[in-house]
Amino acid sequence: MDPRLRVLPGGCPAGRPVLTPMPMPDVEEIGPRDAGWEPARALFDASLDRWPSVVWRPYTAEAARRLIRSLQGQGLPFTLKSGGHSAAGLSVADAVPMVDLSRLRAVRVDPGGRLAYVQAGALMRHLDRAAARFGLATTGGTVSHTGVVGLACGGGLGWLMGRFGLACDNIAQAQVVQGGRDLVVDESSALMTTLRGSGTSLGFISGLVLRLHPVGQRFRWRAADLSVAELTELLPGLSERVQALPAEAGCALTLRSTPEGHVTGLVEVVAPDDSLAAPQWCATLATPGRWSARTLSYLEVQRHLDAEFEFGSRSYRRSLSVDAVVPACIGEVVDILRAPTPFWRTLTFDVLHGRAMAERNISSSCVPRRRYAGIAVCRWAEPTLDALGRSAGRELFAVLDAGHREANPARYGNYSSEPADSRYPPP
Numbered sequence: 343m344d345p346r347l348r349v350l351p352g353g354c355p356a357g358r359p360v361l362t363p364m365p366m367p368d369v370e371e372i373g374p375r376d377a378g379w380e381p382a383r384a385l386f387d388a389s390l391d392r393w394p395s396v397v398w399r400p401y402t403a404e405a406a407r408r409l410i411r412s413l414q415g416q417g418l419p420f421t422l423k424s425g426g427h428s429a430a431g432l433s434v435a436d437a438v439p440m441v442d443l444s445r446l447r448a449v450r451v452d453p454g455g456r457l458a459y460v461q462a463g464a465l466m467r468h469l470d471r472a473a474a475r476f477g478l479a480t481t482g483g484t485v486s487h488t489g490v491v492g493l494a495c496g497g498g499l500g501w502l503m504g505r506f507g508l509a510c511d512n513i514a515q516a517q518v519v520q521g522g523r524d525l526v527v528d529e530s531s532a533l534m535t536t537l538r539g540s541g542t543s544l545g546f547i548s549g550l551v552l553r554l555h556p557v558g559q560r561f562r563w564r565a566a567d568l569s570v571a572e573l574t575e576l577l578p579g580l581s582e583r584v585q586a587l588p589a590e591a592g593c594a595l596t597l598r599s600t601p602e603g604h605v606t607g608l609v610e611v612v613a614p615d616d617s618l619a620a621p622q623w624c625a626t627l628a629t630p631g632r633w634s635a636r637t638l639s640y641l642e643v644q645r646h647l648d649a650e651f652e653f654g655s656r657s658y659r660r661s662l663s664v665d666a667v668v669p670a671c672i673g674e675v676v677d678i679l680r681a682p683t684p685f686w687r688t689l690t691f692d693v694l695h696g697r698a699m700a701e702r703n704i705s706s707s708c709v710p711r712r713r714y715a716g717i718a719v720c721r722w723a724e725p726t727l728d729a730l731g732r733s734a735g736r737e738l739f740a741v742l743d744a745g746h747r748e749a750n751p752a753r754y755g756n757y758s759s760e761p762a763d764s765r766y767p768p769p
C-alpha cells in the first residue's frame with residue numbers, strides 16, 4: 343500500500359484508506375471515533391450532513407501553511423473550513439480530508455495604519471471586536487458568526503458598504519498558499535481582482551490584511567413593518583428613492599412569509615446616530631410614526647440578527663444581483679409566498695449604493711456592480727423536510743430569476759446553496 347495511506351478506525355466508507363501526510367507537528371487529527379468529530383464536521387446548515395475522511399486542525403499559522411503546502415504538493419484533495427457558513431457546503435465533503443481552521447482566529451489591529459491582520463479562520467466577531475477597541479471597522483456581514491476570509495473574498499455585503507465599499511474592496515493584501523507555494527497578493531498584483539470576489543478559488547488564504555475606517559460610537563437601527571400593498575406601492579419609484587439614500591446608511595427591504603402564508607414587508611435602515619439625512623430619507627418611505635428605532639454600538643448592530651440565524655438551522659438560499667427590482671415579479675413572488683407551506687420564506691433586497699457602486703473592477707470580479715442583491719431564503723426545522731424545503735427554495739428563486747431577466751442579473755455565489763454559483767470564472 344502507498345505509505346501515505348492509512349485506514350482510520352470508524353472511517354466512512356468503512357475501511358476506506360485515507361491519504362495522509364500525518365503525523366505533523368501542531369496539527370491535531372480528529373477521526374470519526376474521536377470526541378469532537380461531530381462539531382468538527384458540522385456546517386452552519388444542518389441539512390448538509392457531510393462525512394469527511396478525516397479532520398486536521400492546525401494550531402499555528404505556520405503549521406497550517408506547512409500542511410496545505412504538503413497536500414497541494416502531493417496533489418491530494420482536501421477542503422477548508424472556517425466559519426462553516428458555505429450554503430453550498432463547499433467547506434466539507436464526503437470522504438475527503440477537511441482542514442479545520444477554527445484555531446486560527448487571531449486578529450491584530452494596527453490603529454495608526456488602520457489595518458487589520460486577520461488569520462485564516464477568524465470570524466466577523468473577532469475582527470469587529472478587535473477593530474472596535476480603536477473606534478474602527480470595515481464592511482462585514484449582517485451577522486457576527488460568518489468567517490472573515492469566506493465573506494470578504496466572496497464579496498461581503500454589509501451595513502457599511504455605502505460608506506466603505508464591499509468587504510472585498512477593503513482587502514489590501516492576502517497571503518496565499520497556491521500549488522504548494524506561498525505568495526503575497528497585494529494591489530500591485532494581477533490576482534487582486536480575482537481575490538476580491540472569488541478569492542477562495544486561488545488556494546489557501548493564510549492571512550488577510552483589511553483596511554479599517556473610523557466609525558462613530560453609536561448607530562441607529564430603524565425598522566418599519568409595511569403591508570404588502572404598501573411595499574408594492576413603493577416599488578415603481580424605488581430606483582429614484584435609492585439613488586437618494588445617504589451613503590452612510592445601509593438599507594435592506596424584505597418580504598417574509600410564515601408557514602400559514604401570512605406575508606409582511608420590512609424595511610431596515612442602519613446609519614450613524616448623528617446622521618441627519620438618514621431619518622429624512624426614511625420619512626420618504628413611511629411616516630416617522632411607522633418606524634421603530636434603537637440606538638446600538640457597531641458591535642451590537644453586527645450581533646443583533648445572530649439569534650435569528652442559528653448554527654444548525656436548515657435552509658436553502660440563493661441570491662442574484664440586479665440593476666432594478668421588477669415590480670411585476672415581486673407580485674408573482676407574493677403569490678407564491680401566500681400559499682401555505684411548512685416553510686418560513688424571505689426575499690431580501692440589500693441596497694448597493696455609494697462606495698459599494700463606485701468601487702470594484704467589474705471586468706473580473708464575481709461581484710459586479712448592480713444596485714440590489716436579492717436573496718431568497720427558505721427555512722424549515724425538520725430533517726424530513728430537507729428535500730421539500732430545497733425544492734420550495736428553488737421554486738422561489740426561479741421566479742425571482744425569471745422575473746429579473748431584463749434587469750442585468752448576476753449570481754452572488756457567496757450566498758448560494760448551488761455549488762455551481764461559486765465557480766469562478768462563472769460557467
Ligand SMILES: Cc1cc2nc3c(=O)[nH]c(=O)nc-3n(C[C@H](O)[C@H](O)[C@H](O)COP(=O)(O)OP(=O)(O)OC[C@H]3O[C@@H](n4cnc5c(N)ncnc54)[C@H](O)[C@@H]3O)c2cc1C
Pocket residue numbers: 386421422423424425426427428429432433443462463482483484485487488489490491492493494496497498499500542545546547548651756757
Ligand atoms: C446566516 C448567514 C448570514 C450571512 N450573511 C452574509 C452577509 O451579511 N453578507 C455576505 O456577504 N455574506 C453573508 N453570508 C455568506 C457568507 O459570507 C459566505 O457563505 C462565506 O463564504 C462564509 O464563510 P465561512 O468561513 O463562514 O464559511 P466556510 O463554509 O467555512 O467557508 C466558505 C468557503 O470559503 C472557503 N474558505 C474558508 N476559509 C478559507 C481560507 N482561509 N482560505 C481559502 N478558502 C477558505 C471554504 O473552503 C468554503 O469554500 C451569510 C451566510 C449565512 C449562512
